[in-house]
């Protein structure tokens with residue numbers, strides 16, 4: 001088995017005219033890891049995911065995904081990666097089943113495999129019986145589940161999830177969390193952006209805290225506690241301390257040492 005990281009981000013910088021969305025970000029994500037990006041709004045989380053997928057081209061630096069240089073072979077990367085964007089575009093006039101069928105066809109899945117996967121995931125996410133209804137009649141959480149299935153059904157080796165669980169009720173969030181854990185044990189790597197600190201803390205093996213386009217801290221919960229010098233704290237305290245409006249300078253300085 002290769003020890004090469006599943007995702008290798010090397011010194012990426014991205015500007016949008018005078019906004020610097022990413023400032024020389026570097027990090028590795030390992031195979032089978034559930035990796036979380038946390039950070040305040042506009043800190044560069046979504047831009048990082050889009051760069052990994054090849055939807056955004058960095059001005060400097062590069063990204064390797066599954067041993068592939070994203071810029072050299074963006075189609076191959078998209079084929080092997082599943083992506084749930086922050087605001088997914090979904091065809092409301094299709095039924096859930098039609099949408100998943102279409103997605104499977106776009107990925108070139110064979111019909112039997114496609115049917116099997118769709119059935120499996122509809123059952124796992126408790127959407128059975130509703131697949132024949134128009135997506136426009138679904139609740140927000142149901143739409144979110146359909147999008148998650150559409151990202152998973154072709155068995156990607158890497159999953160990129162941008163704020164995927166925020167609109168789910170606790171039971172559905174739990175089902176997704178269990179599913180991601182199960183996939184991780186099969187070697188599937190997941191990168192998840194979330195504002196829900198509880199999710200990051202409960203689900204992620206390692207967490208990157210982004211701040212103004214760079215990395216404020218990266219590590220396991222234990223390592224974050226240590227580096228922030230907040231040994232007794234949970235992630236919420238650390239996060240608020242790091243990114244809140246209070247006097248965060250000492251914490252940032254401790255982290256940057």
Ligand SMILES: Nc1ncnc2c1ncn2[C@@H]1O[C@H](COP(=O)(O)OP(=O)(O)O)[C@@H](O)[C@H]1O
Pocket residue numbers: 016019020021039040041042043044045046047048
């Ligand atoms: N397509 C774009 N055009 C202009 N500015 C953008 C674009 N995408 C992102 N930005 C800016 O880049 C910064 C980082 O955005 P983003 O990566 O979406 O942050 P996050 O996901 O952490 O909220 C923000 O200031 C945002 O306004």
Ligand SMILES: [Mg+2]
Pocket residue numbers: 045046047086193
């Ligand atoms: Mg975002």
